[in-house]
Amino acid sequence: MSMNVNPSSPPGSVPGGDDATGLVALLARSSRGEESAFADLYDRTSSKVYGLARRVVRDPAQAEEVAQEAYLEIWRQSARYDTSRGSVLAWMLTIVHRRAVDRVRSSEASRERDTKFATLGDGPDYDVVTEAVTNNLETARVRKALSTLTDVQREALTLAYYGGYTHREVSELLDVPLGTIKTRMRDGLIRLRDTLGVEA
Amino acid sequence: MTSDAPDIHTLSGAYALDALDPTEATAFEGHLESCESCRDEVRSFRDAVGALADDVATPAPDRLRTSVLSAITAVRPLPPVVPVDAPSAPVAPSGVTTSASSEAAPALASEELATRRATKARRAPAWLLVAAAVLAVVAAGGLWRSVSLQQQLTSVTAMAADVSAVITSPDATTVSGEVAGSGRAAVVRSASSGKAVLVTDGVPAAPAGKTYQAWFITSDGTATSAGLVPSGDHTAVLLSGSPRSGAVVGVTLEPAGGSSQPTTKPVVAIMV
Structure with missing residues (x-):
């Protein structure tokens, strides 16, 4: 089968295996044009997809556009997903994140955002825009994992992932050399990954 | 800053965070084609950063669901990527390939490149x-x-x-x-x-x-x-x-x- 979905060997790297395997099946059915499967996939992922878009682009209307665009791409690319590239959710969020980042990096959007940056203040603000956060165990687990990072690691990760900044911009924002930022991003992700129990 | 060969492995974190410039991202994707450990690392990082989205989950407006599910009715999902997929070469009529294992790594890398090309195409x-x-x-x-x-x-x-x-x-x-x-x-x-x-x-x-x-x-x-x-x-x-x-x-x-x-x-x- 083209999607490399092999029920006898579920991807070992996927956290929360059963749930993720469900997403694999829904995506496979979507790739065959089953709109109802895609509706289920949407229902199980939309708060994360929309929440991530919202966190990066900030403007609710633009976040909706980014999320809509991402879902269309996910539908269109559904047959191209390959379990060897990570979990379905990670694949979907990669698509959303790239689109959100493209959005904020386009010159108009970044100009507008620059004026908003003053309100960001110091340090990570990953808990600021979480109105109506799904307050579940997963959230607590992620926050706990983030708290194990050094300040520079955490700030580099959150500015890049939630803020959509490039490593050069993060280097400027934190006034830390670029080489150090690259290393901190990688160290930070290794620690986050290991704390969250994602298999390397 | 040049990204010379010994140093390029350190870009895996920035790449997984979409924090590289487009030219650096392209260079790193070229590196991924030949570096299995970086491919594995990027995959594990993506699962980890995906968890960060849990922390910002926000219920989506109902109209987003309506518009997404309406819009997909007008879009045909792409066919799967068939191995041995040379551009402009005629597609082999048989979907069966016997060289799947040797094709797996290039197919993965070209898929990454295809995704990045799509990203670059979104210049506007x-x-x-x-x-x-x-x-x-x-x-x-x-x-x-x-x-x-x-x-x-x-x-x-x-x-x-x-x-x-x-x-x-x-x-x-x-x-x-x-x-x-x-x-x-x-x-x-x-x-x-x-x-x-x-x-x-x-x-x-x-x-x-x-x-x-x-x-x-x-x-x-x-x-x-x-x-x-x-x-x-x-x-x-x-x-x-x-x-x-x-x-x-x-x-x-x-x-x-x-x-x-x-x-x-x-x-x-x-x-x-």
Whole structure:
């Protein structure tokens, strides 16, 4: 089968295996044009997809556009997903994140955002825009994992992932050399990954 | 800062966070083709950063669900990538491959590249958003309107699928220009399919008895009709014919029904 979905060997790297395997099946059915499967996939992922878009682009209307665009791409690319590239959710969020980042990096959007940056203040603000956060165990687990990072690691990760900044911009924002930022991003992700129990 | 070979492994973190510049990302993807440990690392990082989205999960507005599920009805999912997929080579009629294991790594890397090429093609994301929004409206309209319009809708939906295929093609390029008076227009062109889509944003409706018409204009001034442009604040229309690179797409105001040759000065001219 083209999607490399092999029920006898579920991807070992996927956290929360059963749930993720469900997403694999829904995506496979979507790739065959089953709109109802895609509706289920949407229902199980939309708060994360929309929440991530919202966190990066900030403007609710633009976040909706980014999320809509991402879902269309996910539908269109559904047959191209390959379990060897990570979990379905990670694949979907990669698509959303790239689109959100493209959005904020386009010159108009970044100009507008620059004026908003003053309100960001110091340090990570990953808990600021979480109105109506799904307050579940997963959230607590992620926050706990983030708290194990050094300040520079955490700030580099959150500015890049939630803020959509490039490593050069993060280097400027934190006034830390670029080489150090690259290393901190990688160290930070290794620690986050290991704390969250994602298999390397 | 040069990314020389011993140093390039350290970019895996920034790459997984989408924090590299486009040229660095392309260079790193070239590296990923040959470095299995970096591929594994990026995959594990993506699962980890995906968890960060848990922390910002926010219920999506109901209308997003409606518009997403409406829009997909007009978009055909792509076929799976078949191994041994050389560009411009004829596709082998048999889907069975015996060399799957040796093909697996290049297929993965080329998939990464395809994704990145698609990212690069979104140089003017605002235009694609306009087009996507138009598609969503078209698709949603398809559900809401009465069945007596079924035939008209079928052609509209087919058009939406064509528009969508162009704007989401990996080699799509976008060029935009100001429209005289107000608004902007952009041409999204896919060289591989030879098709192009005209997207407008904030262009006033054509006056009564008039219509906007698109043209392909060659360097010697020869104009060929590329079809009528629907009226509306935001529109996306598949142009009829294939503009060559270097051709100009112009839009003129013509009498309702269109003309065989332009009769007015273009309100916008975009070189593709």
